[in-house]
Amino acid sequence: MAARTFTIDGQLISAREGETILQAARDHGIFIPTLCHLDGVSDVGACRLCLVEIEGSRMLRPACVTPVVEEMVVRTDTVRLREYRRMIIELLFAERNHICAVCVANGHCELQDLAVAVGMDHVRFDYAFPHCDVDISHPLFGVDHNRCVLCTRCVRVCDEVEGVHTWDVAGRGADARVITDMRQPWGESRSCTSCGKCVLACPTGTIFRRGATVGEMERDRNKIAYIVAARDQRW
Amino acid sequence: MLHMLDLIRAGQATAADLEQLEQLCVMVKETSLCGLGQSAPNPVLSTMKYFRQEYETLLADRGRTGETMDG
Numbered sequence: 001m002a003a004r005t006f007t008i009d010g011q012l013i014s015a016r017e018g019e020t021i022l023q024a025a026r027d028h029g030i031f032i033p034t035l036c037h038l039d040g041v042s043d044v045g046a047c048r049l050c051l052v053e054i055e056g057s058r059m060l061r062p063a064c065v066t067p068v069v070e071e072m073v074v075r076t077d078t079v080r081l082r083e084y085r086r087m088i089i090e091l092l093f094a095e096r097n098h099i100c101a102v103c104v105a106n107g108h109c110e111l112q113d114l115a116v117a118v119g120m121d122h123v124r125f126d127y128a129f130p131h132c133d134v135d136i137s138h139p140l141f142g143v144d145h146n147r148c149v150l151c152t153r154c155v156r157v158c159d160e161v162e163g164v165h166t167w168d169v170a171g172r173g174a175d176a177r178v179i180t181d182m183r184q185p186w187g188e189s190r191s192c193t194s195c196g197k198c199v200l201a202c203p204t205g206t207i208f209r210r211g212a213t214v215g216e217m218e219r220d221r222n223k224i225a226y227i228v229a230a231r232d233q234r235w
Numbered sequence: 236m237l238h239m240l241d242l243i244r245a246g247q248a249t250a251a252d253l254e255q256l257e258q259l260c261v262m263v264k265e266t267s268l269c270g271l272g273q274s275a276p277n278p279v280l281s282t283m284k285y286f287r288q289e290y291e292t293l294l295a296d297r298g299r300t301g302e303t304m305d306g
Contacts, residue, residue, distance in 0.1 A: 059265075084262050126239075
């Protein structure tokens with residue numbers, strides 16, 4: 001396979017032909033933030049976080065869907081890009097009700113990690129506070145649209161890896177939601193195989209395994225009394 | 236963007252809001268995937284460019300930011 005040589009942030013890099021800028025950058029330890037990219041499934045270039053500057057191109061290009069070209073000069077970390085990334089993350093936070101403190105993914109959330117990475121200390125935009133539903137009709141999993149960033153990872157992993165395409169996106173703009181089948185409750189979905197790949201793919205706490213939420217953390221304190229009683233009986 | 240424009244129209248916006256709206260417009264324009272996103276902020280940006288005074292007279296804090304228009 002032909003090799004391609006180009007520059008990222010002044011660093012000379014060689015990549016395989018057909019590789020994307022994102023892949024090449026990752027191979028060389030250059031961090032480009034991204035939310036919608038997931039190894040193993042196709043890229044859509046939707047989150048706009050991996051946008052990079054390419055010399056000679058007027059537009060910013062998403063690194064995850066832009067193949068490397070011989071001798072291209074890429075910049076991934078300019079002041080402009082940093083500001084845009086921060087604004088994008090802020091808008092994601094403003095668009096839904098992201099309450100980290102009560103989220104199952106708190107501390108294991110890619111959105112949260114990115115917010116830290118881009119240095120987001122507060123959100124400068126007014127929150128939209130949309131009304132979002134929570135669907136826990138499925139016996140194993142739940143989906144909380146308050147936390148969804150519409151990265152469509154679940155849609156792609158369900159379609160491309162499991163081959164089912166239970167998930168899809170319905171609605172436009174602020175009304176867009178990830179849906180199961182024909183927008184019926186997840187528990188009533190006939191196509192879902194309950195494989196759980198969407199739970200693995202979700203970058204936030206939108207799709208979660210039931211039993212993981214704080215409300216479901218039941219403490220059975222009778223067990224302590226039981227153990228004490230069992231001990232007393234034996235000794 | 237519409238929400239921010241509404242605030243300006245209602246006279247509840249500050250000079251900082253105006254600047255933020257402009258930044259948001261430029262960001263949306265430059266980072267958008269499709270032609271709609273790339274061109275939708277244009278009306279706001281062009282009115283800001285050519286009719287900036289009209290925006291500024293509607294600001295809530297114009298008295299404090301060195302108002303000179305009405306003397």
